[in-house]
Amino acid sequence: MEKYRQIDAKALEDRGRPDGAAARRIFQAEYTGFSKKIIVLDDDPTGTQTVHDVSVYTDWSYESILEGFCEDRNMFFLLTNSRSFSEEKTKQVHREIGERIVRASRETKKDFLVISRGDSTLRGHYPLEMEVLGEALKEYDGRMPDGEILCPFFKEGGRYTIDSVHYVQEKGKLIPAAQTEFAGDATFGYSHSELGEYVEEKSRGRKKSQDCIRITLDMLRGPDLEVPSEKLLEAGGFSTVLVDAVCYEDVEIFCAALLKALKAGKRFLIRSAAAVPKVLGNIADKPLLGREELIKPGSVTAGGTITDAASVPGGIVLAGSHVKKTTVQLERLREADCPLSFLEFNVNTCFQEEGLSAEADRITDRASEEMKKGNTAVVYTSRELFAPAGYSKEELLKASVRISDAVTSVIQKLTVRPRFIIAKGGITSSDVAVKALAIKKAVVMGQIQPGIPVWMTGSESKFPGMPYVIFPGNVGGEDTLKKVVETLSRDSEEQQ
Template identity: 55%
Template structure:
């Protein structure tokens, strides 16, 4: 563990409290005056982990975007799943999305805000995605962006930004993000935890830490909304704004200032974790979902759990899940991907076993072999391509399944995206809410393979050791 870790309690105890009621009143007033459609581009399906009763579209056709614009709701999500893309694929997708948004917005004469929702541990195609969005929107509309707001705070996952440093909580300690396993990501690695330095590192020096505007917790907790607004009004040349936050109230206060800056003529692009979307989208708090809300239609079939993510937390949660006696476990030897015939036979074996067990009332957990496939140095793209093949195979388990499970749980961002879009063939889902903090549930649309089923999207890096087991117990607790 990191040498720079700090005790969470010591950090939080130093931060002054603030009157949430006053803040909520101010925010409600500002949100009423924000007449813009909020479009959240989600680079994996876990970004809806703070909202409920919001639509998620799994494609970015003009037709889907228009449906989103026409909804009563202020906000809708588009699942891009771009964290599973190559840089080339994500650039192409974001150009298409930006073009379609600007065209639909023009036709409907409606203003919009785009939020690029990504990982609270700072992984993903940054700065590529927001840069492409900015350039494409500017080239095809009257909109000009003054700056970009970075807000990776995500309370439910234990991600906090203090003194401009982004932390990940492990038990009672806060560890700088750059010193965690997430920063060692094969595709999206980084070394810096101070947000301005992270920006400088990721943009290869194009945007400097010294030019970053920092919104301090001191100003936030002093309710210095005017001076925060002043800071925002000075941002130009697409320079970056780093937001400190340890609680939702901090996001609310900054959002008030942001809306005031927007009303004064400023335009921002946003790269954030899931907290900002809940606040700026005006989504109310809602309790965790109960079994009655989750299982609308009882069957005698078992559930299906698919575990893909390889982060340490997922492996720990899987070990804990194995203590449950009502689940049958099937290991998928994904390393056979290097031997195509054996790989096909392995997938067939798993599907046959799932069919038998689920239809006999047993819940099944299929999990990929825990060791990472390592092809050695300099093989990042090849590894990514193989991981896509593995992901496709995992998805095909759901696609080819003939029996309807009682529910579906997918663990890991890319896994849950593929299972939702390809396996369950969802075009539009409604977010029912959360089964545990930070763990969203989709109610699938009429067009999907299993209409109206509860689909639990379990991020790879959220929850404690026991959270996966507890979520599955809620689903089975008749």
């Protein structure tokens, strides 16, 4: 058992925070003249939870990558959804992406910086994705990056790193990440909260904790701001750099040091949660999105008819995430001050011939009926899967994939255009975006609640111009889902 203990969240206040205006000045001074194209590889759609007015491409074709390079914006996202991939597919995809990025860079004559946006609770294909990207860049660009940077800080979700120990905030406590339910993930579990020990564990000893370069809060807030950049200049041979942060000012000061190191010729890959893309993209804060920006009169129905706001049907919520937080949020949603209809998708129909298809049809019909009445349909999967005796882990995994596809097909089969769509959970939201809505490119509008992004679907999608809310399974308080649904369900006059 690791030695780290839960601590009171007051420790964040005790640490204080750097002067915000000074941190911003330091960052902006280094940002001047920075012209690299920032490419964010998102291992599920929730990584856009801190940005706005940026493009998201749902494939990694050369055409999409080249289009991203040609945009005026300095940043674009590629949705890989690799957290749902096997290790072999992850290797293949990241090798392809590395080669295509280098090719697009040469064609456009623009240099680049790659961020692998991963989970703020440390799940995902680490270090595999970073190693494959590094090797691909070495093969196609002729140079291995000097190092990889790990910065899982994500304030909006209550994820903080102090003295290289990563914490998850829950009810007034900072819990070492390895002691949370996320560390028990069947595919991506881990047992160390100290990032150096985590790196050693996940690399199976290929990388040693003592060899990691640590950039601590004391360095970021010390009198000599050259120290963080000097630490980065020490990197070589694909070193691992671990970064503390408990507020955005820490990230700004670190990113200033990073920009200085890049100007000095260093090259890095970044593995981070959603905070670093926002800062490096120089993306300003934006108020939370309100109903008026998302649900407007003149909506287009599935049949192409213009309707007024009053005739727009209800919305739909699709909940596939099974983490405890989602279950609690669904229970609190029942208390919402708006018309709802809860529809349980029976996952155990997967053990019947054509059972899932019939269940998807049943749920789709019910959801359509409820939306036509102006109600929001809340589709959620039953919480337990009762497998027949003798089912192997591989068979259960295949069953899970079939269930996910069937649940996603509910959106795909809709003939009623919803007022809005909310997908709960990373894999669910990716499958809805790519398979059900057929989104090729979307624009991130902003966030409806902290850490909860909204995409505006493109003209090619099943429902063009639709606000699509991507709600991570592990983000928000108990009543956050309730707040989001109430915001989107009410007409403007009801909110006054």
